[in-house]
Amino acid sequence: MSLLNKNVLKQRETLLAASIVALVLLVGLRSPVFVSPASLANLLTDSTLLVMLALAQMLVIVTRGVDLSVASNLALSGMMAALLASRNPDLPLVLVVLAAAAIGLVLGLVNGWLIGYLELPPIVVTLGTMSVYRGLVFVLSGGAWVSSHHMPEHFIAFPLARLLGVTHLVWIAGAAVLAAWFLARHSRFGRDLYAIGNAPSCARYVGIPMARRLLWTYGLSGLMAGLCGYLWVARYAVAYTEIAYGFEFTVIAACVIGGISIAGGTGSVTGAVLGALFLGVIGNALPVVQVSPFWQSALTGIVILAAVLINARDGRQGGRQILPLHLGPNRSAA
Amino acid sequence: MRANLPHPAPPGTAAYTPPVLQLAGISKRFAGITALNKVALSVQPGEVMALVGENGAGKSTLVKTLTGIYQPDEGTIVLDGQAVTFANAQDAMRAGITAVHQESVMFDELTVAENIYVGRQPMQGGRIDWPRIEREAVQLFARLEVTLPVRARVKDLSVAQRHFVEIARALSQQARVVILDEPTAALSQREIHELYRIVRQLKEAGTAIIFISHKFDEIFTVADSYTVLRDGQYVAAGRLADISEGELVALMVGRAVHDAYPKAEVTPGPVLMEVKDFCHPTEFDDVSFQLRQGEILGFYGLVGAGRSEVMQALFGLTPLARGSVTLGGKAVRIGCAAEAIAHGIAYVPEDRQHQGAHLTMPILHNITLPILDRIGFFLRSRRARENAVARHFSEQLELKASHLCQHVAELSGGNQQKVVLGKWLATDPKVIILDEPTKGIDIGSKAAVHRFIGQLVSQGLAVILVSSELPEVLGLADRVIVMHQGRIQREFARIDATPERVVAAASGCEAHTEEAA
Amino acid sequence: GDKGSAGAPPEGKVRIAMVVKSLGNGFFDAAHTGAKEAAGQLKDVEIIYTGPTTPSAEGQIEIVNSLISQKVNAIVISANDPNALVPIAKKAMARGIKVLSFDSGLAQEGRLMQLNPSNAELIGIKQLQMASDAIGGAGEVAILSASAQATNQNIWIDVMKGALARPEFAKLKLVTTVYGDDQSDKSYREALGLLRSYPNLKAIIAPTTVGINAASKAVVDEKLVGKVYVTGLGLPSEMAGHVKSGAVKQFAIWNPIDLGYAVTYAAYDFVKGAPDARPGGKIAAGRMGSIAIDAKGEAAMAEPFTYDAKNVDQFSKIF
Amino acid sequence: MQATHSSRYTIHDRPGFRIKALLGKWETLLALLFVVAFLANGILLPTFLDPYNLADGTFNFSEKALIALPMALLIICREIDISVSGILALSSVAIGVAHTSGLPPEVLLPVALAAGTACGLLNGVLVTRFALPSIVVTIGTVSLFRGLASVVLGDKAFTGYPQLMADWGQGYFFGFIPREFVVLLVFAALFAVVLHCTRWGRRIYAIGNNPVAARFAGIEVNRYRLVLFMLTGAMAGLAAYLLTGRIGSTRPNIAMGWELEVITMVILGGVSIAGGAGTIGGVMLAVLTLGTVTYGLSLANIPGIYMTIVIGLLLLVTIALPRLLRGRKVAK
């Protein structure tokens, strides 16, 4: 039975992976330039931020929660990083990045505290902090842009600079994937999250420190948002109040496509990564294949729904197998 | 190492060996109620102590305070002569107090092995030592002499198997005190015997066991001593050898209760309902039976035999592959539960928490939910009527609640069960299907329920009684149908339904032996 | 819902509300500076600077609603939707409030006067001109606009499409128009898409600040500086970097400070009921001299000013 | 059944009246908040208390509140609809198409309702037939609906709507009571009666409280879900009709981001996101409170972005405060 289950998961993920490849090839047929190495490399680089955010979001969703404030958090810590760097240009980059991450962490911990220790519903809390954080971006920046010539060279250069021919963004994302995988699979922290997601009321019976776990899960999500905040701002060399507006839904969509159940308790790192890549491909393909810009939103919606339906197909469990299995082909179909 | 300090002898028992666990003046209050009031208790190594009391007496609450899930408002817990306090369940486990709780503590998507060690997985060089977890899980089950696939996800296990996972969790820690809160409620005869065996194992290993149950036969089988709680207060304690069942019941109920299975003598009338050739792709196959007016038809089987599934199909909850129902002579279509109710069929589900009760709704709304159509459209103007109905059934079932607007969640397990029962009796059915109706109900109320079933049939109702409690089935049923692996194994008339033959049939012996699991 | 001209006669200071497309937009902040300058010169003028969080018509309507309640004397607005704001604007005028639009106009029946930064014709041509200058008059060009519904951008794009017929632009080939929704990531992706799909693309025209920034960044990241040129509309303070990087040779913008300055004067004239403040008349706009109003109640200022490596730094300190 | 033999325990009909219980109620808290906000505005802002201004202030939230009503029912039922603003956009487009294709003004409202209901039907079918979580489905459908709107409109816009729509969108009764607000009040009353006085409402609570048990009690859970989604769609259609009438034009980005504001209203109204609890009265109080606060802020010319901060904090504080006062209680 367990094996069968694992297979189901595997199936789902291989299916997703396959459809990603298929999609790439399909677009390649329509416009070959899309499958040029450069383009694919860029596709990868372009998907990294979504991948990283999806990973953090996955951990949150596994606990039956959701973090709607990631995008606002990203904008706020990104703006802070930009301001910091532009105000004192000769500050070492490390410190700027750390600052961004730290700010993100704090913002995340606020969510975590409200959700973990005050036992408030995640969707409500993050809905609130979402608008608060977004507002703070405006307040702290005075509504002004921070644009490329305000930012120091190294600040902008870092994300796309290459190490062994691969951009830093990809290296960082890779590290994030490994970290998330270890956390989710091989750390007590991660496993507790799954337990919490499976049966929140039972967590206390086995002595899982639920409040603390949630605190740090959302903290982690915030940390990731903070890091991505810097990367985003540096990557596009501009910071303003509206950056990444509405991106939280893209992140959640990525997780959903990756087969991470909103009901909590299930979800794999692979799924999150694939889901994010899937949306990355769509996002990069649409400009290349000349579909009317007016169709893009509709297509994205259809794609998400399709993916969800495919996931749902093997997600639902029917009745149990009580009858002995050797009853004949027509019956043993479970 | 702890020093063994001398102890005052625990109440009622002549203690030579010092107690491993001793409670004094434990109190616990919730919003309204005082669940525990100055409770004292003590157990010795290798002693099996039965903790008995009516529904809502405070047994489970006591368990939770002992295992660090609740913190007592006052009182001391003394373990091996040392006063201890538990901040959380982990502390209690480390100190050697583990429990199998009344409500199932399961993490469906996790594997059996992980469910045992969840929250305290052994680490190896900074990462979880999965091989070790599986190894130890296998050893554990070997010790318990039950076979379970440790890699399976628990959501694929039967209720009984899940229960053994919980027991394994309790024993995975070298526990000095193991608490079993109504462990047999979901188990059938065979598993119950396995449980007894495990309890004896522990006993011999010198573990102290607190055994909570409403079933007296098993209390007197496994336990050495008893402690009685009533309304959250310590009433009495002593050795079971020195007390009779009647006296014990009197202690916990505070009055005498007469025999648990009062079979009202009614002669079954004409056939009221006929089920023909029920088939389902995976759950059951060609199930057919008749039900006469004023008859109690017992359904027995091992847990997981598919009885509930059949009944749920009969009630229109699961679509059938094939099959027909005739009620009072004419064929009826039952596509959904509403139609079933309209036809005068009621199904009291076995899973109170998920299928039965609306926990955060008032008792009143729970009871009248299925009969809203009859009460009226504008419920506001029908309040009096609603109250009357709800009160009628709460009182008949001797529900212990302060008012009808109380949330069901605030009631004890057994009293929740009564609310569900009342809800279905209120539909004034012709045929009532009771699936494990007395699961977790104390002996006093159990008698009430049985009396009630008696009344029902004497009013010409037909009752289908699905129960895993052999004495209940044999005591009440006019006929007993035994199911095995989704099919009807055998049917017994009241007279020739002896425990041995019924149990044998349930485990698939006789006839198709090749199917016996 | 008309309760007569409840708008009380301007006692004390003249309160002029400047409602912009969205706050946190450098262009309008500069316009605000201009308005304050004008207010300083006019002495008895108080400026209320406000606008919605995101550029939405609904948001602006709520704001105008509250301005009506405050009985301000005049509202100067840069509309997110030329029609959607007409009803509320009418209501405002019905209650004795002078409504003028600037930058992005209201439909005629919704305002007393519209002050165009410059006329659409000029803006469109200017951008084509800059593109063709950058690439030596011949080659493929593409347009990266804001959202597909952005009124101004669409008008300018139409102008450009029309102007391509002219002999001087005959060798320019407009390959496509894409939309970045004023989101840096989407604009960036669209820009990359252009660079990929049109290998011999010569120039990208981005008539929106987010777009021109993203496009420039994309060109730099793709190491196409010198091969592909970006031009369009942007603020010096936001573009200086990209001009230095070489991705942008020239870009244009009309002077938002002057715009804010002039429209404040215009509103003042209307409030004071100056005889010439009417279609076909003119308004005295302080240091800007007098600006003529045509029969449709529209007035235009100078043609957009172009910026390049020589002057961008100097202006980037101002707006 | 036969005569009741009375039980050992006495059970009262309802708890004895305790003032603490009343004060503990969410509605009381909100009412307090509302009064405070109202008084504060009245004292601080000279122009606030003018009845005309107050009347006009209601325009800012009437349409949103109309969607908040069915949304409350949905959330009580453990579902949610993120796609309402998309539905609104698509319905508005439907109106535009119908109008431009020369249909008479009277049928435009039915068109809007039909379009909205159809969208709701799609959501409902996806949720019920395929057993999908509604938040996931509607995250998908919102971009679908908006996308379709922009497919139809391209870079154009529908304008020049008939006077009839303008009358309902901008018009007044007796010169100063906005029609939109009256419509809202009527529907609020309707929803309140249905939810609190009828068996439909009781069943909605039951489903939200425990869907499985509700099914076992003979409630057609999925039918209720489906109908609620359609109802939400229809109300979004109505909102589309009023909004389009008020602003007299249709663009694909109409009502962008309203879903979150609507959900905020509902949650602030004390509807439990976990389902099974909440009242229409609470929602309306929340609507009025939010309306008062935001209108006050905009009268003080405080930039909208500060409003989002205030609203966010309002939401957080109102849900956190009771917990903090009660202290952390043991979860059941």
Ligand SMILES: Nc1ncnc2c1ncn2[C@@H]1O[C@H](COP(=O)(O)OP(=O)(O)OP(=O)(O)O)[C@@H](O)[C@H]1O
């Ligand atoms: N979380 C809680 N909140 C409020 N009251 C509670 C809570 N848990 C238990 N109670 C009350 O405490 C009393 C004891 O409940 P408990 O579950 O311990 O009874 P019990 O002895 O286990 O009954 P049963 O045999 O039916 O399980 C009951 O009156 C119950 O209503």
Ligand SMILES: Nc1ncnc2c1ncn2[C@@H]1O[C@H](COP(=O)(O)OP(=O)(O)OP(=O)(O)O)[C@@H](O)[C@H]1O
């Ligand atoms: N592995 C499982 N997954 C989900 N639900 C289960 C599982 N095992 C049991 N159940 C549910 O728990 C209830 C009791 O399970 P059980 O094994 O008793 O099935 P059953 O056929 O009802 O057995 P019985 O014959 O004792 O009624 C049933 O309603 C069943 O649906």
Ligand SMILES: [Mg+2]
């Ligand atoms: Mg109990």
Ligand SMILES: [Mg+2]
């Ligand atoms: Mg059963």
